[in-house]
Every structure is written in C-alpha cells, then in structure tokens.
Amino acid sequence: MFGPIIHASARPSQLSFLDAPLRADASPLRDVVRRSARNVPGVYRMLGARGDVLYVGKSRQVRTRLLSYFRLPWPEHRHARLLRETAHIEWEESPSEFAALLRETRLIRAHLPTYNRRGARPLDKWWVIVVPQGPVPRLRVQRASAAADRRSGKVDTIIGPFAHKAPLVSAVRVLNDALGLRDCADRVPMILRDAGDFFADDPRYARTPACHRFETRRCLGPCVAACSHDEYRTQLTRARAFLDGECDTPRLELAREMAVASAGLAYERAGWLRDRLAALETLDGQLMRVREALQRPSFAYRLPSLFGADRLYLIRDGRVAAEAQLDDTDAIDRLLMLERTPVSRATALTVDALEELTLLEHWFRTRAEEQQRTAPSAHELLRH
Ligand code: SF4
Structure with missing residues (x-):
C-alpha cells in the first residue's frame, strides 16, 4: 500500500505546453509542491506536456528533494533542464525508504524515462x-x-x-x-x-x-x-x-x-x-x-511503515517476490503460501530481476544493521 498520488500541474494559463522546453517560470509548479508535499519517503515522477514520463526519482524527504530542483542553475544543471520540460509533477508517499527505492526501480523499469537513461542509474x-x-x-x-x-x-x-x-x-x-x-x-x-x-x-x-x-x-x-x-x-x-x-x-x-x-x-x-x-x-x-547471491535461500525482511503496521517482504531468487502490510491478513496469507513453494535456484538473471538484485545487494551491503530485520522465514518474523 502506498500513499495517494499527488499531482502538481501548472495551470494552462500560466504554462504554454507547446513551449514547455523553453518555459522560464516554474513557480506555479513550485507553489503546488510547497503547499502539498510532505517530508516523508516517496517516489516522484516528472511528466512532459503529453503525459510522457521524463524522470522518476525517490527521496527520503520528498518535499525537500522536489523543492531543490527549483534552485538549480539553468541551463548548466541537467535537472534544471528537466524542470523546464516538465508540465506535471506527481509524487506518492511510501511506507519506508526501502519501499520508495523498490517502487522507483520498478517505475524506471516500466517507463524507461528519458532523463533516467541519460543520467546515472545504479545499474550504470x-x-x-x-x-x-x-x-x-x-x-x-x-x-x-x-x-x-x-x-x-x-x-x-x-x-x-x-x-x-x-x-x-x-x-x-x-x-x-x-x-x-x-x-x-x-x-x-x-x-x-x-x-x-x-x-x-x-x-x-x-x-x-x-x-x-x-x-x-x-x-x-x-x-x-x-x-x-x-x-x-x-x-x-x-x-x-x-x-x-x-x-x-x-x-x-x-x-x-x-x-x-x-x-x-x-x-x-x-x-x-x-x-x-x-x-x-x-x-x-x-x-x-x-x-x-542468486541461490541464497529465500528470506524475509520486516520494516516499520510510515502507514501504521509493519511491512513484510519476501525475497527469493534475488528479488522481492511478495510484500504485505501486517494488518492485511489476506496479503500475508498469500505471502506465506508463496514462501511454501520451492525456490527455483536460478543460475541466470532475467532482465527484470537484474535491477532488483543490484538494489538488494547494495541495500544490505551498505546498511549492515538492516540484516537484523531479516530472518530465514516470514513465520519467524511474524512471531515478534
Ligand atoms: S564469425 Fe568468426 S571468423 Fe567470421 S568474422 Fe566473425 S569472428 Fe571472424
């Protein structure tokens, strides 16, 4: 479960979509971000005038991150140029930084946004x-x-x-x-x-x-x-x-x-x-x-959530195979059922799994303390 998607659009009267790449005044977008965004983990999308996804990003503090775009020097900074092409900004709050990172990875995979491809991605x-x-x-x-x-x-x-x-x-x-x-x-x-x-x-x-x-x-x-x-x-x-x-x-x-x-x-x-x-x-x-790394037995990861009950992740074959909020009993049952099915023991990656494997590898390697939130099985984590 994620927070609602919030849209920030400049009113058409203040923004010429046709001239979007040359638009000088980003203040209508900035005002909406100032009014509506909160400083919580989340994922945001910059959309072009035709609704095309130009960029997907994530932050632990969405409001601060989004406002920082409006202070970048133009045209030197790549993200200042991105802002000039942006007609809408959407963002959604995530239960945690990990959830935001996972969502960002999947959105980039789904949309292949132009500015993510031009820029530095973890996979690069x-x-x-x-x-x-x-x-x-x-x-x-x-x-x-x-x-x-x-x-x-x-x-x-x-x-x-x-x-x-x-x-x-x-x-x-x-x-x-x-x-x-x-x-x-x-x-x-x-x-x-x-x-x-x-x-x-x-x-x-x-x-x-x-x-x-x-x-x-x-x-x-x-x-x-x-x-x-x-x-x-x-x-x-x-x-x-x-x-x-x-x-x-x-x-x-x-x-x-x-x-x-x-x-x-x-x-x-x-x-x-x-x-x-x-x-x-x-x-x-x-x-x-x-x-x-690929054949590591499946394991479960339990994280506090911004939205209330903790969130449980089932990780197998190097990717997040299922996730559920602890108070969602149906989703938890589905996760436990999946956990009982045999692990495939993959030897090669699929294209889809590649990004999540690198995400997980980096997440747990750079945050050793997060290992304490993991257990070989979801049952074990549910007992706590
Ligand atoms: S197929 Fe082999 S022999 Fe032919 S050009 Fe390519 S590398 Fe050379």
Whole structure:
C-alpha cells in the first residue's frame, strides 16, 4: 500500500505546453509542491506536456528533494533542464525508504524515462554478459542498464552483475577463443554450412573471412559456412555451461596447453596462456559470487511503515517476490503460501530481476544493521 498520488500541474494559463522546453517560470509548479508535499519517503515522477514520463526519482524527504530542483542553475544543471520540460509533477508517499527505492526501480523499469537513461542509474555501475537469442549469437559484455533497457530482450540470458568491465571483456574473449565462438559485430552476415542446398552455389562458401580469428583457429567461422548450426550451438552450450559453473573444460584445456608449452620450453607461449588462464579463473571466481547471491535461500525482511503496521517482504531468487502490510491478513496469507513453494535456484538473471538484485545487494551491503530485520522465514518474523 502506498500513499495517494499527488499531482502538481501548472495551470494552462500560466504554462504554454507547446513551449514547455523553453518555459522560464516554474513557480506555479513550485507553489503546488510547497503547499502539498510532505517530508516523508516517496517516489516522484516528472511528466512532459503529453503525459510522457521524463524522470522518476525517490527521496527520503520528498518535499525537500522536489523543492531543490527549483534552485538549480539553468541551463548548466541537467535537472534544471528537466524542470523546464516538465508540465506535471506527481509524487506518492511510501511506507519506508526501502519501499520508495523498490517502487522507483520498478517505475524506471516500466517507463524507461528519458532523463533516467541519460543520467546515472545504479545499474550504470554494473556490467553483465548477455547471451542473446538467434541462430549464431555472440556473448556480449554490456552495461547492466543497457541490458535491462532492451525490452525486446526478455528472452536473452543475462549473467552478472560484475563490477569491472576490463577483466570481464578479457575473460569473455578467452572463452570465445577457447570455444571458437564469434565475437564480430552483429552486422557481419552469418552463413552456416547446413543453411541448405539453396545456398550451395553461394560464393561465400568458397571465401575465407578477412578475420585473424578464423585464420588462427579461434573461431569456427560461421560467417563462411565453416561450421554447422549444431556445431556452433554445441560450443555455445559449453560456454553457457562454463558460465553456469557446470563445465570446466575451457579452463582445463588452457591449463593442459600451458603445461605442454612449458614442457616444450616455449616459455613465451606458456606465459601468454598463463595470462589467459588467469582471466578465466578471475571470471570463474566472480561467477561463483553471483551464483551464491542468486541461490541464497529465500528470506524475509520486516520494516516499520510510515502507514501504521509493519511491512513484510519476501525475497527469493534475488528479488522481492511478495510484500504485505501486517494488518492485511489476506496479503500475508498469500505471502506465506508463496514462501511454501520451492525456490527455483536460478543460475541466470532475467532482465527484470537484474535491477532488483543490484538494489538488494547494495541495500544490505551498505546498511549492515538492516540484516537484523531479516530472518530465514516470514513465520519467524511474524512471531515478534
Ligand atoms: S571468423 Fe567470421 S564469425 Fe568468426 S569472428 Fe571472424 S568474422 Fe566473425
């Protein structure tokens, strides 16, 4: 349960919607905020003249935060420019700061507001590996925010999040090389060997790509029909198995090659292989931490609420699966019923879960005292 949504709109007579981006006088909006907003946790939305959501934010003190926008220097400050484009402001009070944060995350996910995408989002700090759908997909290292914004990418597999890009890129390159996966741009046309007789006379069958990875046997060559669909899929499945912690072949293979190089006194090659092995081992360690976070048993979190009775959250698979106010017996029953269903033990994130996992990770890491409000089961917290 959240507080009512409160709207602040400048009267049309005082605000030209057509000229909204150039509007100089924000005082009608400011006056409504001054009159109506309270200093409590909440979420606010800045809306354009056509009702489009320009920005979603949250604050522990909504009134103070909203009024601060009106003091920002224009045009230097991004949020001052945002205010010039804003025709309406809506805000709703939240039971707690945690509730506001969760609501903000879900609203950003739902609306992908322009100013949230342009600005710094918590997800911008993280990186992920994306395994897209498609006949010849490539492992892609992306900002977590970019992966989460791919609305059409709900079926993509997302692995992460990771804190640093450079080691991730190195490790994915090693994995690609070890398994012969492509790493070229999406625009490079692919032609698999089993594409059908229709292509049998295609001159591309005869050519070799201008790509050193094919020449050095680090790519199967799906762009020149050097492999079949099944051969490529098999290697991709191995990559997924490595990322899921179910197969160690790429690492063992590198270790074996390094031992052979050392035994043959090829020290330069052995050193090169050692660096690649180290990159994979670093990635393996990071993947283990991600899996631990995802597979952490479900737990419950009970928080005081601004609206009266405490609020209970059920967290599983790295996201808030259910929430209920303690005096709402039906909602509590539903939460307890969900708690009794088995946990899925996910190994990969969905796009939707990505933002909540990072939110929860950050919330509990930066507020150690909040752990005391958690318990392995909701039943335990309800007894207090
Ligand atoms: S060989 Fe072809 S498919 Fe492989 S990376 Fe090079 S261009 Fe891409």
